[in-house]
Amino acid sequence: xxxxxxxxxxxxxxxxxxxxxxxxxxxxxxxxxxxxxxxxxxxxxxxxxxxxxxxxxxxxxxxxxxxxxxxxxxxxxxxxxxxxxxxxxxxxxxxxxxxxxxxxxxxxxxxxxxxxxxxxxxxxxxxxxxxxxxxxxx
Numbered sequence: 001x002x003x004x005x006x007x008x009x010x011x012x013x014x015x016x017x018x019x020x021x022x023x024x025x026x027x028x029x030x031x032x033x034x035x036x037x038x039x040x041x042x043x044x045x046x047x048x049x050x051x052x053x054x055x056x057x058x059x060x061x062x063x064x065x066x067x068x069x070x071x072x073x074x075x076x077x078x079x080x081x082x083x084x085x086x087x088x089x090x091x092x093x094x095x096x097x098x099x100x101x102x103x104x105x106x107x108x109x110x111x112x113x114x115x116x117x118x119x120x121x122x123x124x125x126x127x128x129x130x131x132x133x134x135x136x137x138x
Contacts, residue, residue, distance in 0.1 A: 009069035053110035063097035
């Protein structure tokens with residue numbers, strides 16, 4: 001993962017939004033972020049979670065996969081953030097991003113329950129993650 005430059009494009013990106021940068025209580029922020037992501041038809045798959053036990057201030061960490069390429073500025077404008085990180089590698093990159101949301105592969109970091117992840121309605125993201133994990137272990 002690396003910052004997506006303003007002049008390059010990607011179909012898959014990771015974003016971070018500080019809780020302090022949004023208004024309202026966390027539950028309202030969660031609902032607002034879900035509405036924002038669901039409002040873009042080009043956002044095929046997305047997922048996010050509140051990281052509130054890391055060594056950083058509380059923030060929303062998320063991934064988004066689109067049906068067309070967006071530049072760094074395009075992602076940033078749609079998500080209301082200053083920048084995003086590029087997840088290169090298609091479906092594998094998306095899976096890596098999902099793993100990062102829960103920190104399942106990072107024992108030294110705070111672990112986040114899968115049940116805390118909010119994702120695209122109808123997307124069986126946990127099944128995708130489990131299938132990739134099994135495939136990786138073969």
